[in-house]
Amino acid sequence: MAWLRAVPGVRALTGYRREWLSKDVVAGIALTTLLVPQGMAYAELAGLPPITGLYTTILCLLGYAVCGPSRILVLGPDSSLGPMIAATVLPLIAADGDPRRAVALASMLGLMVAGIMILASVARLGFIADLISKPTMIGYMNGLALTILIGQLPKLLGFKVDADNLVGECAGLVRKLADGATVPAAAAVGVSGLVLILLLERLLPKVPAVLAMVALAILAASVLDLHEHGVGLVGPLPEGFPPFTVPDVRVDDLVPLLAGALGIAVVSLADTISNSSAFAARTGQEVRGNQEMAGVGAANLAAGLFQGFPVSASGSRTAVAERTGAKTQLTGVVGAVLIVLMLVLVPGLFRNLPQPALAAVVIAASLSLADIPGAVRLWRQRRTEFLLCVAAFVGVALLGVLPGIAIAVGLSVLNVFRRAWWPYNTVLGRVPGLEGYHDIRSYPGADSLPGLVIYRFDAPLIFANAKSFRDEVRQLAGTDPRPRWIVVAAEPMTDVDTTAADVLHDLDTALAVRHVRLVFAELKDPVRRKIEAYGLTRTFDPDRFFPTVEAAVTAFSRSTGAEWAVGSDTRPLDPR
Structure with missing residues (x-):
């Protein structure tokens, strides 16, 4: 049984203190108010049905609680991974657009990310998280923020734009606006929801801004019958616990999925290591990169087997858990159980949630990804690293999210080689x-x-x-x-x-x-x-x-x- 005691979740359970229970439960309840709307919003960002975001959230929280070394790190669907998942999956379903095929491909993507993480953990390749330097990561995230913002604006305003890249999306957005395609009711919901989130986060940081906006949006949709005014709604969600499913994909899909999985694994690991390091410094924990890879791998494995998609650590959700007194991963378990209860007992709770409100959630998250002051600081402090930042930004904006991460990693590695080739x-x-x-x-x-x-x-x-x-x-x-x-x-x-x-x-x-x-x-x-x-x-x-x-x-x-x-x-x- 010595191997069982080596499992982080079992080890944490044997050392659990009774006085922590109330704090973990309260923190889990508070965390759930953020997990549900963000999970649904980030699923749609990835081009998947909203329910898959909840399935993913449930299983990744349970998987990381068992195998993750951090006491309070919270994993889940992430705004930085959503565009990468969409860029990998959507081209493979372009011919038929079948949502079930999209879910199967995304689940297989999660399993591939899990396999990469677990193998890298066994091989002790935790240093892979350092493959992206901070300047290139700033440029990548700024490009990602712009891509998400432009991609979600049509949804915020009540219409759709069909385009394959950022330039096409910008052109389509301008054309639709010029043609008067904006749905006034949808725009009112989306813009006011975005403004409300930003104001509450700035003026009343202790108030769950996303939950407050979602609740008001559902109330407005119910009272004002917004669906009749052209506002798209989420609709009823499937009832019950997500079913165990082995993804059924074609053999010729595996190569493009693997390429996407490699990029997602690098970004997910970099996010996880940076977030775990930041929160571990506050709690006195030691960050173990190889164990973190195993924990993230287990979370992705669990999600991929239950119709989920790849996940990463979330700084905002971990901060909520920390502020509300979380002591252990039981906080995440409480959140997962509450989401299951919601799907079993009140599956229609979010049926009247307006789609523009979900777009507002995603756009607010994209704004937090951007680091304009960081880019300005690079310009002032070191122009060569600023140029790396700009190159990564341009790569994401013009070539796409997956080529952008390849460019970011490539530029980081080349910068190391440059310093070795021509040292001082x-x-x-x-x-x-x-x-x-x-x-x-x-x-x-x-x-x-x-x-x-x-x-x-x-x-x-x-x-x-x-x-x-x-x-x-x-x-x-x-x-x-x-x-x-x-x-x-x-x-x-x-x-x-x-x-x-x-x-x-x-x-x-x-x-x-x-x-x-x-x-x-x-x-x-x-x-x-x-x-x-x-x-x-x-x-x-x-x-x-x-x-x-x-x-x-x-x-x-x-x-x-x-x-x-x-x-x-x-x-x-x-x-x-």
Whole structure:
């Protein structure tokens, strides 16, 4: 039974305290007021029937309660995943538009995301969450927010636009507005609902804004008979608990579903890790990325087997749980049970919910995704990262959500490679009044020792940058007057691979012809052992390695009799 105690839900249950029960129940009741309308709204955002959002919410809460390591993290349908699900599923049902086929495809997508998460957890690939840098994530989310906003505006105003991309949706929206397609009653419900949510969230944050708006919208639809005025309603929901269903999809659907599942898994994991880290910091918990992947995988597995779709962590719902005193995942279980009771006892509760009200919920969520101040800060602080942000934004806006996430991940990885290919490098000098040796770009008046160049290369020396290192050292060796020693301040070099070792061998041979000696200072022991394993010590004698830069400078001074001079002609290398 030791394996059973290793399950996070079982472990939490054995340590449960009686005084937590009332707090978890109250928090679960408060959480349900947000889970129901958001679950339905995000299902429609994904192009699925509203009821699937409730099925998904129920099962993912139960799945994560059993296998999730976080005490209060809340999972569920998410506004950032909705467009990705729609972008994956809708093209596959374009020919017939069958909602049952759409549900089957979305459920299979959930199972694929679950499989990816669980396999990644077993392989300890939690670092995958770091594949999207913050600048590219800001650009991606801003593009996603704009895509959701433009896509939901027609629904908010009471009409539909058929388009495959953001440009087409914008053009269709303008045409419909010009043709007078707006339904006044629908627009009144949608716009007033959106304004009400935004005002309540700003002025009365403790009031459940979404629930208040939904309740008023249902009341207005019932009293004013809005359906007769052209306002679409949700209609009756199926009764009872969602049935266990193995999704039935065609074999030729699996490849496009897998492509979408990979993108959804990366975004879901990044959302989950960032949210769990933020809330764990407040409660003193430790975030375990691999266990989080297993928990999210279990939540997606449960949802996918009961007509649900992929899920992620929700910062807004977790914040509600935290503010209302949640102590454990029992809060989510209470929320799931209440939704089941609603479907069993009062399935017609939301039949008069206007569709524009759901659009208002989605648009309000999309506005919270956008981070315009973050983009402005990047512009002010670092233009290269701002350009990455803009590229990710443009990728989502012009190419679509799934290509956008691929672009975001690709740009993040390329940015890492760029820094490895062209790392910062500089010449060091001695500054009066400061210990050690310092960058002569920061201290242009630094002293230098005639015949000696101290060169620092701020990166591991690997295949991608070895030739850049070689070229910079050759440039230094070719200055006038020619240096006799080039001391590599190697403390930042955390690695030397075999390609770089071969480059070092050839570089040393070429420098020897010019009577320039290449030596190393502060080289880490593990890197030194690699150099020895490569056989480089046959070229580089032990007396070419010094424990400190100061030791290398002292050795050069003793060997040549050189003394410090002020105002050397040595110039810093061009920054990359």
